[in-house]
Structures are given as C-alpha cells and as structure tokens.
Amino acid sequence: MGERIILHCDLNSFFASVECLDLPHLKNVPMAVAGSSEDRHGIILAKNEAAKKYNVKTAETVWQAKLKCPSLVTVPPHYEKYKYYSDKINEIYYGYTDMVEPFSIDESWLDVTGSQKLFGSGYEIAKKISSEIKEKTHLTVSIGVSFNKVFAKLGSDYKKPDAITVISRENYKEILFPLPASDMLFVGRATLSQLEKAKIKTIGDIANSQKDTLVRLLGKSGETLYNYANGLDTSPVVCEREKEKSIGNGHTFKRNLIGETDIKKALTIICDTVSTRLRKKGFKCKTVCVTIKNTNLKKLSRRKQVGFFTNTERDLFKTSFEIVKENWNFDEPIRMLTVTASDFEDDVKLNQVSFFDLEKKQDKKLESFDSSIDEIRRRFGRNAVSFASQLEGDILSKREEDEDEN
Numbered sequence: 001m002g003e004r005i006i007l008h009c010d011l012n013s014f015f016a017s018v019e020c021l022d023l024p025h026l027k028n029v030p031m032a033v034a035g036s037s038e039d040r041h042g043i044i045l046a047k048n049e050a051a052k053k054y055n056v057k058t059a060e061t062v063w064q065a066k067l068k069c070p071s072l073v074t075v076p077p078h079y080e081k082y083k084y085y086s087d088k089i090n091e092i093y094y095g096y097t098d099m100v101e102p103f104s105i106d107e108s109w110l111d112v113t114g115s116q117k118l119f120g121s122g123y124e125i126a127k128k129i130s131s132e133i134k135e136k137t138h139l140t141v142s143i144g145v146s147f148n149k150v151f152a153k154l155g156s157d158y159k160k161p162d163a164i165t166v167i168s169r170e171n172y173k174e175i176l177f178p179l180p181a182s183d184m185l186f187v188g189r190a191t192l193s194q195l196e197k198a199k200i201k202t203i204g205d206i207a208n209s210q211k212d213t214l215v216r217l218l219g220k221s222g223e224t225l226y227n228y229a230n231g232l233d234t235s236p237v238v239c240e241r242e243k244e245k246s247i248g249n250g251h252t253f254k255r256n257l258i259g260e261t262d263i264k265k266a267l268t269i270i271c272d273t274v275s276t277r278l279r280k281k282g283f284k285c286k287t288v289c290v291t292i293k294n295t296n297l298k299k300l301s302r303r304k305q306v307g308f309f310t311n312t313e314r315d316l317f318k319t320s321f322e323i324v325k326e327n328w329n330f331d332e333p334i335r336m337l338t339v340t341a342s343d344f345e346d347d348v349k350l351n352q353v354s355f356f357d358l359e360k361k362q363d364k365k366l367e368s369f370d371s372s373i374d375e376i377r378r379r380f381g382r383n384a385v386s387f388a389s390q391l392e393g394d395i396l397s398k399r400e401e402d403e404d405e406n
Contacts, residue, residue, distance in 0.1 A: 005122035006237060007110040008144040008152035009129065011089065012161035014106035015046035017139050018085055019075050026073055030054055034062050034074040045077055049161065082106075083282055085137055092132050096125055101237045105282060107156075109149050111237035126164045134162075148233040150185050151176070154203075157183065172231055177204030184228060186221070194218055203229050247283065249273040250338025256295060257334040263324055270339045271316040278341055284309035285341035288319040292328060293336035302327045309345040316341065 011017070015033040020026050030051040035042040044065050047056045054069035066072050086105045093100045096119055099111035112125050119125045122145040133141050140162035144155020147169060154176055155165040167175060181187055181195050184203055194217055200206055206214070207229035214222030227233060249270050257263055278285060289303040302323050306315055320339045328334075 006152040008156040010156040011106040012140045016048040031073045150228045150233040246342040248340030252336045275313040278311035283344045287343040289340040290323040291338040
C-alpha cells in the first residue's frame, strides 16, 4: 500500500463566520461571538478576521477585548446553528471518503488514501472540498495535506484563512521546524514551560533533541512529542460514523472516599470530565449511571434518568449524587467511582431542556459557561480552569490527573 494521504480541515473563524451568514453587515467590521457579553464579563468564543487585526483573542474577556478594540461588536452564541453547519460540512467530507474523524465541531481529519483514483491527489481533493464547502455553505476552510495526522493538523494551522498547505516528506523540515514549539499538537502551557527550561524553543528543536532527554523531561509524552516532530506519527483516522452508545469516566482513588464531602469532590471532578467529552462530541444525554466499587471490590451500579437532555457538569453531578445518596451508605468507604452518560440526543437544536422557562434560561447560561471553559482548556490546557475540589488534590493520584488532561 502506498503512502497515506491525510487531510485536516479547519473551518475558518467558524462561530463568527456562521453568525455573519445571518448578519452580513458584520462581516467586515470587528465582531466576536461571546458568552454573557451584556455584562462584559463573558469570554470571547470566536472572532472574525477584522477583529483579529486588533489582536482580539479567543478566551479573553469581553472587556479585555474592547480595550483593544472599542468598536468591537459582540453577538451571543447559537450552538444549534453551529451544529447544523458542522453536520452539513461533515456530509461533504463523507462524499470523498468514509474515513472521517471529527476533532472538534469545526475540525476533522480525513483519510483520502483510497480516494485518489476517484478524485485525484490529496491537494486536488482538498481543492474540491474547499470549493464545495464555499459553494454550499458560503463558509471557508483551511486544509492541511500530509502523510500523517499531526502534520496535516499543523498544515491547516500554517496559513489562514481559506488556504491549502501541503506538508510532504520533502518539505516538512523547511516548513515546520522553524515554528515555535507551542504550535505542536498537545503542547500546553505546562509542557511548554518544561521545554523552555531545556532551551527547546521550536519544533525543530524537539525533533533534533535526544529522545531519552525528552522522556526524562516529560515522561511518556516526551517520546510522543519526539515522534510527532519527526513525522513518525502513525495513528489512524478513526471513523466516527457509528455513534457511541455511552461516554464515561472513572477513577480508582489514591485513598478511599469516606463521607459526603469526599464523594462530592470526586463526582465534581468525574462529571466535569464526562460533560466535557459530551460537548466535544456534540452529544447530550438523558441517562446517568454511577458504578461504585468498595474496598472488597464488590460493585454496585445504578442508573437514573435526568428528565431532559443535557451535557452540563451541574446536571450530571446533581443526578449522580442523587444516585449515590439513594443507594450508598456514606460511612462505607469507596475505592472506585465511575459516572457514565447514555441515551444520547446529539441534535442540539432540541430546546426542551427543562419544564420551566426560568430553568431553561439558566440551563442555556450553564451551557454557554461550560462552552467557554472548554475553549479556554482547548487553548491553554485542561488545568487552565479547575474546580476548587480538584485543586485541593488529595483524592486523585498525579498519574490520574495527567491522564485526565489527555
């Protein structure tokens, strides 16, 4: 079999671009999508090209952005519209290959190795996809074309907006090695700090380092970064056409949980992870299952319906704690705790999240808040925002905390 051809497609300023479809007068003025923008404490979720010229950044507060750009126009997010366009564009991708792996609502990897006889080279396929997206949705996309997923992702980031960049075995050192180490996939603030201490500043520095040195510096992720920088990533594009039936997270704790306070701390951390994963997939759940394992490894599993579709940490925590409270003696120690969400409704156009308008409004605020947190973590690492119970840090081992970040 010949060399793999992988595309990474990244929709340009996706949220802002979708809003401008309905508000075309905002396309050429500085504009941003922001949560709770009326009180100026909301977070910038996306911005258009005009706002980028003022150095408006995703994840900063509205008031910070308006210090840079007083004329900035903010609009609230409309997640149902973003989901609609994301689905529509993914269907375009499926017209070229059945190997499509969404990375987020506006990014996907495509393996088009087997599509070349039908549609041409990787570059030609990228051109066709770009043109079709523009024609059918009036949105633009930046596409990286390469022989592995990591380099394809770096290619889509390399030139924006509305661009195609080919990263080949012949040119990857010339294009990628001068880039800052922070551009590498999964290099967050903590990892970057460690690299800077070792005077590793660029992707080329990572590639030219000794693998053993990186492993001593960063643990197992050091070897991963070495492989990524040297073009040795062989991870497959995982087709997600078949929807998952459940999403969960669990921990065996470094000490047993005893009492209501311990259990609440653990559930807060676990439900935060599950809710984040649900939102990343674009799912909402209606059923929560809690599995408890005691010190004798005896297992108890109970499930409960939330009563509406949700993906907020608060709803998952409330339901999971109710399950524990109804089925467990708080004085009995817990060795392992797992929360699993199921019965998905992935159509975020569904608005009946509660029986009362006040609760609906509150739930929308929570969704906006959670999505803002997701964006901050995506840009700056999972530990950029943590619950107080996680900061107290006496129930999760360091290994488990690190694994949760991935």
